[in-house]
Amino acid sequence: MIAIGLICAAVLCFSLLDTSAKWLGQSMNPLQVVFVRYAGSMVLVFLLINPWTHPGVLRTKKPGLQWIRSFLLLGSTALNFVALRYLQLAETISIMFAGPLLVALASGPLLGEWAGPRRLAAIGVGFIGVLVVTRPGFGGMHPAALLTVVGCFFYAFYSLSTRMLAGHDSSETTMVYSGAAGTLATLPLLPWIWETPQTPLTWVVMFVAGAMGGFGHWLLILAHRLAPATVLAPFIYSQIVWMLLLGWLVFGQLPDRWTFIGAGIVIASGLYLLYRERVRHVPEESSSARLD
Secondary structure: OHHHHHHHHHHHHHHHHHHHHHHHHOOOOHHHHHHHHHHHHHHHHHHHOOOOOOOOOOOOOOHHHHHHHHHHHHHHHHHHHHHOOOOOHHHHHHHHOOHHHHHHHHHHHHHOOOOOHHHHHHHHHHHHHHHHHHOOOOOOOOOOHHHHHHHHHHHHHHHHHHHHHOOOOOHHHHHHHHHHHHHHHHHHHHHHHOOOOOOHHHHHHHHHHHHHHHHHHHHHHHHHHHOOHHHHHHHHOOHHHHHHHHHHHHHOOOOOHHHHHHHHHHHHHHHHHHHHHHHHHHHHHHHHHHHO
């Protein structure tokens, strides 16, 4: 129950991050918002995880994969923040929920975890849900939705690389590299994109954006230490509730019925994939129990 509470708190943090990014993106360059998100996260992470509190945290057995993973996350964040200037919060998260479908599809060639016919069918249905949300060619959504789709691909491969690193580096090391890569990559752009905030509220929202990114990922780590991913994953979909609520309260926006329908299809497909994953592991766990 503690782990479930932590994962729900984490997705609330990510919802507040996206809300802050959308609000800031109306008056400043989205890349500046990306820098704020990573710089704030890096400061927060460094206060909790540093070479003094966690000796050897900067050492990695897979430096190349660490940097690739970090830049995949950076690319996904940047594309999503740009898209948020034009799309509703619920629209972007509905598309991003297709990430687990892409992970399941790519796990075969990359990790040797091939999807069976039922899982492939669920993946296909999930992608139909994404098409219902975006409605390409029908003028139903801003072309910026394509940025979120590409960002979803980036995030899926970021998730796969995170799984590949799990057996080599600690989650603390991975988290430090994520913040460092995003900050170092966007820092050289500041002389061309920086716009000094004119109001105290803007400074506060910038602080919230930086803090929520780092704190949300920290809560994710704590949650996964207490419960397996198959138990926690369904609760990630609760983020749609926060995005709907914040989109309405902050921006006065509610998605149309096609977004609701498409999001429902994507979420149902993701939940079915999780169900099949648990069913697939039950025989293994039962065999282990009998052997013990």
